[in-house]
Structures are given as structure tokens and as C-alpha cells.
Amino acid sequence: MRKLSVLFLLTLSLLPAALPVLAQSGASPQMDSALQQNGKIYVVVAVLVVIFIGIVLFLIRMERRISRMEKDQRSASS
Numbered sequence: 636m637r638k639l640s641v642l643f644l645l646t647l648s649l650l651p652a653a654l655p656v657l658a659q660s661g662a663s664p665q666m667d668s669a670l671q672q673n674g675k676i677y678v679v680v681a682v683l684v685v686i687f688i689g690i691v692l693f694l695i696r697m698e699r700r701i702s703r704m705e706k707d708q709r710s711a712s713s
Contacts (some may be wrong), residue, residue, distance in 0.1 A: 639695060642694075
């Protein structure tokens with residue numbers, strides 16, 4: 636659980652560093668405005684959120700499995 640909180644804090648601390656990369660000049664890209672007009676931008680955002688949540692859940696699950704295997708290995712070698 637501690638590793639998860641450290642990972643979460645690390646992600647939050649690196650997020651402000653990425654924000655200037657996302658900044659754009661005054662003109663909006665044509666594809667962006669087309670997606671906003673059709674309402675499909677919300678579909679794109681939803682898909683990205685689902686992918687991100689899936690990756691995070693996968694990593695949490697793998698961390699738990701690895702921790703359990705390490706614990707079993709320690710107890711077997713003792």
C-alpha cells in the first residue's frame with residue numbers, strides 16, 4: 636500500500652511539469668474543433684480515461700502478485 640501511495644504522489648508531482656507541453660498557441664487545431672462540434676471529444680476523453688484506469692489497475696494487481704510471491708518465497712526459505 637505504501638508503494639501505491641508513493642507512486643500516486645510521484646504522478647501528482649510530475650503532472651505540473653507536463654502542463655506546459657500541452658499548452659498551444661491561440662489558434663485551435665482543426666481536428667480539435669471538429670471533434671468538439673460533433674461532441675466526439677467526450678468519447679475520446681472517455682476512452683483515454685478507461686485506458687489509463689486499466690493500466691493503473693493492471694499495475695496495482697501485478698504489484699500485489701509480486702508482493703505475495705516475494706512473501707511466499709521468504710517464508711519458504713526460512
